[in-house]
Amino acid sequence: MWFKRMTLEVWFDDYQYEVKYDIGESAVKFLTVSDLNIDLQPVQLRYGYHLGQPRLRALIAEEYPGLKPEDIAVTSGAAEANFAVVAAIVNPGDHVIVEHPNYPSLYDVPRSLGCDVSLLTLRFEDQFRPDLDRLERMVTPKTKLISFTHPNNPTGSMMAEEDLHRLVEFVEEKGIYLLFDETYREMDFNHTLPPAATLSDRVISISTMSKSYGLPGIRIGWAATRSKEIIDAILAIREQVTICNNALGEVLAIHMLERKDEFLRQAQAHIKRNKRIVSEWMERQEHFEWVYPEAGVVSFPRFKEGVSVDPEHFYRLLVEKYKTFAVPGRCFEMDNRHFRLGFGATPQEIETGLQNVNKALDELLQ
Ligand SMILES: Cc1ncc(COP(=O)(O)O)c(C=O)c1O
Known part of the structure; x- marks a missing residue:
């Protein structure tokens, strides 16, 4: 298997x-439907837009200055977005570098798809901040994708803004994609980093309603990127797996984002x-x-x-x-x-x- x-x-x-x-x-306390005070009776339980309801994509796009609703693919949680982005980029035998520790699917998915995965392990002694010199030495001509997660799960560490800019310049120069998992971004109250996808079309930001909004049960997440190629590939992959999003989940996500x-x-x-x-x-x-x-x-x-x-x-x-x-x-x-x-x-x-x-x-x- x-x-x-x-x-x-x-x-x-x-x-x-x-x-x-x-x-x-790793989420704020889960909400109930009654916490949201919403009437779900009128919701049509039909198939939805394959990339997500236009209103939902527009609300999400507001978080990424310079990106438009068509740069957003709404998925069944960040989990599906991570899967689809990795599957869109890699082929068996490619090399992938993943920051570690991390949410395991970031390295399990490329491993399962036959990639050679190297872990950039964060060290307690470095305050769990990534060492970019070490990362740059790990890159090979076969490296296709680098994955980072900040705020990091499970360490709670942030990378410095100058390091993010350095990383983005590096992936652009090498023609590598950067998957930046921003699942916990709304819980960085110091606004340490800009949304990574706004910095380059080599970058894909991933996020979700699961963590900061306490709504993991609605299974709504997304990928944001200026790369049309990646958005089209996500569409092709999800049409084989989930087709579209859960109708109730989309309505609840819109309701929450309008009051975020x-x-x-x-x-x-x-x-x-x-x-x-x-x-x-x-x-x-x-x-x-x-x-x-x-x-x-x-x-x-x-x-x-x-x-x-x-x-x-x-x-x-x-x-x-x-x-x-x-x-x-x-x-x-x-x-x-x-x-x-x-x-x-x-x-x-x-x-x-x-x-x-x-x-x-x-x-x-x-
Ligand atoms: C970094 C990270 N990415 C993705 C996920 C998956 O989240 P979702 O519930 O949106 O699928 C998690 C869940 O713990 C996570 O920590």
């Missing part, structure tokens, strides 16, 4: 409905409060160390040297006995002494979840 299951999604599928305290998720400023203001206050709870906990405890997450709702702490605990045992005790969900580092092909600690849930959920981390650890250290 070409594709194998994703370790990260296996962990979610096994436990996400079994837990009470979710300190592993107000929603994001609230989300920002919520995230700041939660981040303070996690930071204060990090300062109080003595067994973990972290790189302070610059943006997004996730971080990637690790057990300090000398804490003699089997990490897998710890994550399972936490989730099975204490009903508290964190994501083991192995789900990102990283050292399992790291784990993803998210802070999108309610403050109460996070506080109890962190107390449970202490309890589970005390139990293992006794």
Whole structure:
């Protein structure tokens, strides 16, 4: 078989409905239909425009100065956009470089399509920021695609704006495509980076309603690019897989994007409060160390040297006995002494979840 299951999604599928305290998720707290206060009765449940409803594409295009609605392909989540963009660009035997750790499909898809994938692994010592000198040395004449994600999942790191410009110049000079996953972009309250697709037609930005808007269940994401070739290729690929988007999801996405400023203001206050709870906990405890997450709702702490605990045992005790969900580092092909600690849930959920981390650890250290 070409594709194998994703370790990260296996962990979610096994436990996400079994837990009470979710300190592993990478989205703000999920919304319900009633939170949106919308009448869905008139929605026609017919096939939709293959690249997404014109109104939705227009609203998304507003986020990318210089891009038009025809430069947007709306997809079933960022997951489909990532798949289609990679499939549009690579052939078996091509070389692809992926920033790592990352959402695994960024490297699993090109691997499954027969590419030779090199990982540009971010280092704790570099504050999880990418080293572009190292990246440039990894490029070969066969490199077709480079993938980056910032704000990064799972580390919460940002790259500097000058580095993004350097990267874009580099891919243009080499004739490589850059996939820039901006799934967490609305949770960078310092507006560190411009939307990458606005910088060059060699760049494809990917984003979604799943994370900053708390709507993963509507399965609406998108790719934005000035490359008509890529938009046409996405269309050809999705017509074999999903054909068009979910009609209800499109209507809910339009509704949210028309009110996004107000929603994001609230989300920002919520995230700041939660981040303070996690930071204060990090300062109080003595067994973990972290790189302070610059943006997004996730971080990637690790057990300090000398804490003699089997990490897998710890994550399972936490989730099975204490009903508290964190994501083991192995789900990102990283050292399992790291784990993803998210802070999108309610403050109460996070506080109890962190107390449970202490309890589970005390139990293992006794
Ligand atoms: C970086 C990144 N890209 C894409 C996705 C997939 O998101 P979606 O729900 O929009 O398919 C995720 C989900 O965790 C992610 O972290």
